[in-house]
Amino acid sequence: MVRSAAASVPNNLESFWMPFTANRQFKKNPRMFVGAEGMYYTTADGRKVLDGTAGLWCVNAGHKSPRIVEAIQRQVEELDYAPAFQMGHPKAFELAARLVNLAPEGLNHVMFTNSGSESVETALKVAIAYHRARGEGSRFRLIGRERGYHGVNFGGISVGGIVPNRKMFGTLLTGVDHIRHTHDLARNAFTRGQPEHGVEFADDLERLVQLHDASTIAAVIVEPMAGSTGVLMPPKGYLERLRQITEKHGILLIFDEVITGFGRLGASFGAEYYGVTPDIINTAKGLTNGIIPMGAVLVKSEIHDAFMTGPEHLIEFFHGYTYSGNPIACAAGLATFDTYRDEGLFERAAELSTYWEDALHSLKGLPHVIDIRNTGLVGAIELESIPGEPTKRAFAAFIDAYEKGCLIRTTGDIIALSPPLIIKKSEIDQLFETLKTVLKNLN
Numbered sequence: 177m178v179r180s181a182a183a184s185v186p187n188n189l190e191s192f193w194m195p196f197t198a199n200r201q202f203k204k205n206p207r208m209f210v211g212a213e214g215m216y217y218t219t220a221d222g223r224k225v226l227d228g229t230a231g232l233w234c235v236n237a238g239h240k241s242p243r244i245v246e247a248i249q250r251q252v253e254e255l256d257y258a259p260a261f262q263m264g265h266p267k268a269f270e271l272a273a274r275l276v277n278l279a280p281e282g283l284n285h286v287m288f289t290n291s292g293s294e295s296v297e298t299a300l301k302v303a304i305a306y307h308r309a310r311g312e313g314s315r316f317r318l319i320g321r322e323r324g325y326h327g328v329n330f331g332g333i334s335v336g337g338i339v340p341n342r343k344m345f346g347t348l349l350t351g352v353d354h355i356r357h358t359h360d361l362a363r364n365a366f367t368r369g370q371p372e373h374g375v376e377f378a379d380d381l382e383r384l385v386q387l388h389d390a391s392t393i394a395a396v397i398v399e400p401m402a403g404s405t406g407v408l409m410p411p412k413g414y415l416e417r418l419r420q421i422t423e424k425h426g427i428l429l430i431f432d433e434v435i436t437g438f439g440r441l442g443a444s445f446g447a448e449y450y451g452v453t454p455d456i457i458n459t460a461k462g463l464t465n466g467i468i469p470m471g472a473v474l475v476k477s478e479i480h481d482a483f484m485t486g487p488e489h490l491i492e493f494f495h496g497y498t499y500s501g502n503p504i505a506c507a508a509g510l511a512t513f514d515t516y517r518d519e520g521l522f523e524r525a526a527e528l529s530t531y532w533e534d535a536l537h538s539l540k541g542l543p544h545v546i547d548i549r550n551t552g553l554v555g556a557i558e559l560e561s562i563p564g565e566p567t568k569r570a571f572a573a574f575i576d577a578y579e580k581g582c583l584i585r586t587t588g589d590i591i592a593l594s595p596p597l598i599i600k601k602s603e604i605d606q607l608f609e610t611l612k613t614v615l616k617n618l619n
């Protein structure tokens with residue numbers, strides 16, 4: 177039967193198969209947002225909920241930031257869509273140039289995507305093709321890290337290291353291996369900022385070089401600070417050592433900065449914050465303040481230039497998306513950058529980070545709390561799992577916090593916090609006072 181587009185659709189929750197959601201639990205007792213402004217969401221039943229997670233680590237300038245909203249409205253009136261292939265529009269070039277300005281020196285070229293996952297696929301393809309373009313086609317191997325999160329597409333879950341994201345999906349990409357993760361509760365629990373112990377975890381890359389030979393390895397991809405797996409900071413010296421080892425062996429280093437980009441750590445990028453420059457940076461999320469889907473991949477000039485050979489009428493790199501550099505997304509990105517700059521939001525995050533750290537660590541000693549860690553405006557509270565029922569305790573905390581007016585995020589039994597960078601001290605207090613009550617009541 178062909179249904180008319182105008183046919184009325186029953187108002188039920190069944191049709192939408194929700195992403196990364198306990199669908200059956202949600203649909204029994206839905207949590208619906210119908211509005212947002214600044215630091216707060218409004219629920220369908222009219223309650224205000226403090227956003228402790230910047231949506232999904234993306235609304236760094238706060239909700240409905242007026243300049244971004246206006247820029248999008250204006251752009252829709254002016255140019256709705258332009259073909260991404262063989263045609264251009266000014267704002268894509270402007271946004272790319274502004275992004276290069278923000279990035280560490282040497283990362284001079286940008287490809288646009290529509291999400292973090294697409295940025296990851298793009299970066300991995302660039303890495304392999306780059307080696308081939310300069311005559312080292314034997315370098316096809318990709319190295320990720322245990323507990324890494326690089327989105328949900330096949331390349332990303334292959335180099336990723338979160339078991340439930342991988343185990344259902346067959347053989348994944350071949351030619352992938354992983355270095356060990358950096359989480360070390362025994363030595364580093366309750367560290368403020370970067371942990372003291374664990375620089376040697378980077379040497380695991382030498383082990384893989386011994387096993388596979390450097391001549392087969394194209395790239396290593398890591399998050400400078402691993403976010404979605406539960407906020408794991410790089411131990412002191414770790415990223416520097418990874419950089420040394422990759423340089424020594426001619427392996428590209430990719431930083432997946434989908435979370436750590438755009439002020440989250442109190443700097444433009446994690447690369448700047450930690451003082452380590454990779455060859456490729458992936459971004460998304462805060463690039464447009466989460467308003468319009470958009471991602472970007474920044475590459476060093478050597479990488480870009482390796483493709484700029486051959487007859488000039490030929491396409492140099494066979495990759496791109498219909499919506500790469502979409503005009504509306506570019507307008508949102510430009511207004512987002514203006515907002516970050518004019519409101520000094522990256523600096524604000526840096527200034528607030530000590531207050532944030534003290535408030536977060538005041539939860540030490542509450543029931544089930546086995547670790548607390550932080551950097552910039554990111555925090556994590558790791559809870560002891562209920563034996564045999566992993567994730568249940570943190571999920572209960574999530575629900576209770578929501579009912580008490582605060583949005584938090586959980587992954588496994590870890591509570592992850594990453595508020596918009598406009599958060600006020602009084603709102604930091606509100607968040608942690610609520611969490612104190614939640615944690616005291618947890619089973």
Ligand SMILES: Cc1ncc(COP(=O)(O)O)c(C=O)c1O
Binds near residue numbers: 293
């Ligand atoms: C480091 C990292 N890479 C990639 C992604 C995937 O981004 P998206 O959900 O936009 O595809 C995320 C999302 O949280 C991320 O944190």
